Amino acid sequence: MTINHRLQVQDLTAGYGDRTIIKGLGIDLLPGRISAIVGANACGKSTLLRVMARLLRPRGGQVALDGAAIHGMPTRALARVLGLLPQSPIAPEGITVADLVGRGRHPHHGLMSRWGPADDHAVATALEATRITDLADRTVDELSGGQRQRAWIAMALAQDTDLLLLDEPTTYLDVAHQIELLDLLCDLNARRGTTIVMVLHDLNLAARYADQLIALRAGRVHAQDSPDAVLTEATIAQVFGLSARVMRDPVSGRPMMLPIGRHRLAAE
Amino acid sequence: MIATLATPGRHRRLAHRRIVMLALAGMLAGLFALTLMLGQSLTPPGDVLRVLAGQDVPGASFTVGQLRLPRAVIATLAGMCLGLGGAAFQVMLRNPLASPDIIGVSAGASAAAVFAIVFLSVSGASLSIIAIAAGLGVAALIYLLSFRDGVSGARLILVGIGISAMINSFIAYALVRAPGWSLQEALRWLGGSVNAVRIEQAGPLLAALVLFGGLVLSRSRDLETLRMGDDMAAALGVRVGAVRLSVMMGAVGMIAVATSVTGPIAFVAFLAGPIALRIIGPHGSVLIPAALTGAILVLGGDYVGQFLLPARYPVGVVTGALGAPFLIWLIIRANRTGGSL
Incomplete structure (x- = not known):
């Protein structure tokens, strides 16, 4: 069995050019578990993942692997512990x-x-x-x-690697392939104990597959906890500005959200 | 059991790659032998070997030893420098247009030489040094101008094409102002040729190949990984910035030294990589095949220019005629598919 490495984000500030996208963000990823980062467009999800994979240098704070800042580690040694699948690899x-x-x-x-x-x-x-x-x-x-x-x-x-970061791995896949891919990641997690951190757009899939949900809002962590604690009507309203109903997913027993728009609402 | 599953295809491809490399090397050796034996007159192989062994053979000692051998050696070494340097740039920036002769590195070297001849009346070895320094300087300028949180391929190419245009207008100005006596010498720096080269000039080329070529080849696996994009390469443990810088230095060094000896031989740096890629296939590094292809292009181009055309042309004219249509084809194709090296 592999020894689980611990990845922590501490008081992180990061951005591009003049724009600061992430401000004072901290997360502690559960070793050997699956975490999903969710949030509205442009909330800093991908930027966070880029800093965690050391593709972007932080302005302040640090990403620590077993307590040591990854930005000071030898590149090759880090790449034996921490892997990344970017959104559109070539x-x-x-x-x-x-x-x-x-x-x-x-x-x-x-x-x-x-x-x-x-x-x-x-x-x-x-x-x-x-x-x-x-x-x-x-x-x-x-x-x-x-x-x-x-x-x-x-x-x-x-x-x-013991840790694997994935940036929206289900984009461009149909629903059957999305499930297949997430199942595959679950297998990997179960068999090798790989810590998985992924950015996901689909809240219901995130709640179903992740052990830990990290909801970002405007470059900060709004909530990080189990799906049951994070995927609530209040959080969805605050993070996405969307009203929704949250119910129990009969298939997985995890929470599931149904968005409420302005149209197509069944009469009460 | 499991371990054998992925291997047969891989070993087959490695074997294929080895055969193709040997064929390229054999072709280069054959071409080299041909240029030593067959020019205006035919020298029998035995005489050629005796000249190479240092014996004095009446007639052959001059034609082979003094005329053909320096020419063939310089053409081979310069071609290797150009092919390797060009392909390294193209692979690194994932774009066949990113060749140093398109983005103005060789133009910078020859412009400096023309300037030094016309306005400073410099000649000889110092001229070569000025040309090499200018090639490196232009490359550094392009790098700095296109730097913003790292260097992206597209920005570097556009900046390079702009710089290249400026350099060419400067060359045109220098030629207009040139007095008649220096015009001849200046023109030699604008079209690449291996006419009237001396065997001593092989020294700097060989040194460049060992030093700069070695630097580039030591990064060959990192370069291969860079083809998957900067992010993916970094995630796989490649120090993208450091690799870029050292490959760029090595490639520019080779191009600048080659240009200082032969002048800018058109399009060889640009053509060698894509041709080699089509020969060797997409598996493994294209760098060494590109060096061999570059040598074949210069050696073969020079032979064609000397003996197979109605008049005698310098090698740059032949490779230029070959390269221009390819450039057009590549641009059309890149527009359609976004294809890359």
Whole structure:
């Protein structure tokens, strides 16, 4: 079993150019669990994930891995512990699925070390876990959207990190593929104990799959707790400015929200 | 059991890659041998070998040793520098248009040389040093002007094309002001050629290839990972900024040194990468195949320019004629597909 690393965001301030997007934000991610970051557009979700993955330097505060600031850590060492799947990664033209997944081994190699059996094994296991072994020799350009996303997840699996950040991994997928992908992440969490942190748009899926919901509002944490505590009518009103009904999802037993618009309302 | 699942395809591709690399190297060696043996007259292979071994062969010692050998060596080394430097830029910025000869690095080197000839009456080795320094300086200028929270490919290309246009107008001005006696020498710096090169000039080229080429090749795996985008590469442990800077320095160093020896040989840096990519396929690094392709282009282009055309043309004219249509095709295609190296 892997030892779980602890990722904490402490008093973080970050932004681009003149704009400050995140102000004094703090979160403590549950090790070995699934967390979902939710919030309205432009509330700082993706910016937060970028700072957590060290793609963006914080203006103030820090992101700490086991107590040490990640911005001071060696890049390659960090990439063996913390993986990221960006929102729209680029597959090099003509690359095969096996080679794409193999790219996940990059942080495990130095200047001199060569591809070895451990790498083959990691790639084969990742292909199998995502059920794309049959597609290994196909090029990524040939794949459907769902298969392609699975290939990217497989690459992240081959990277074999204890923590995995995902920026809206279900975008562009139909509902069946969304569920399949989130199930896959649950498997990964259950089998390897990988800590998963993802930005998700769909509140109901977030509440269903995450152990911890982090609701952001205007660059600050509005609430971070279990889905039951966070997905309430009051929170939805404050975070999204939307009135909604929250009910128990009969399938999962988790909370589920139904938005209330101005039209199509059944007569009381 | 599991471990073997992913391997057959990978090993097959590695084997294929090795064969293609050997074929490219063989083609280069064959071309090299051909240029030593066959020019205006045919020298038998035995005589060529004896000249190479340092023996004195009447007739052959001059044509092979003094004329053909320096030319072939310089063409090969310059071609490697251009091919490797160009492909490194293109891979790093994920754009075939990002070649140093398109964004004005070689233009900067030749403009400085023309300026030094016309206005300062400089010649010889100091001229080469001025050209190299100017190439590096222009690259640094482009880098600084396009820097904003890091360097993006598109911004760098646009800044480079703008700088390139400025440099060309400056060259035009210098040529108008040039006195007749220096015009000939200045023009030599505007079209690349390996006419009248001396074997001593191989020294700087070889040094550039080892030093700068080594720097670029040591980053080859990081460069491959950069093809997946800056974010993904960073998440996979690539120090994006540091890799960019060192690859850029290495590539620009090679281009500037090559330009200082042969003048700007049109489009070789730009063509070698995409041609090599089509030959070798998308698996693994394109850098070494691109260096071989660059050498083949310059060596072959020079041979065509000397012997296969109705008049004798410098190699830059031949590669220019080859490169221009490719540039147009690439722009049309990029508009359609957003394709990349």
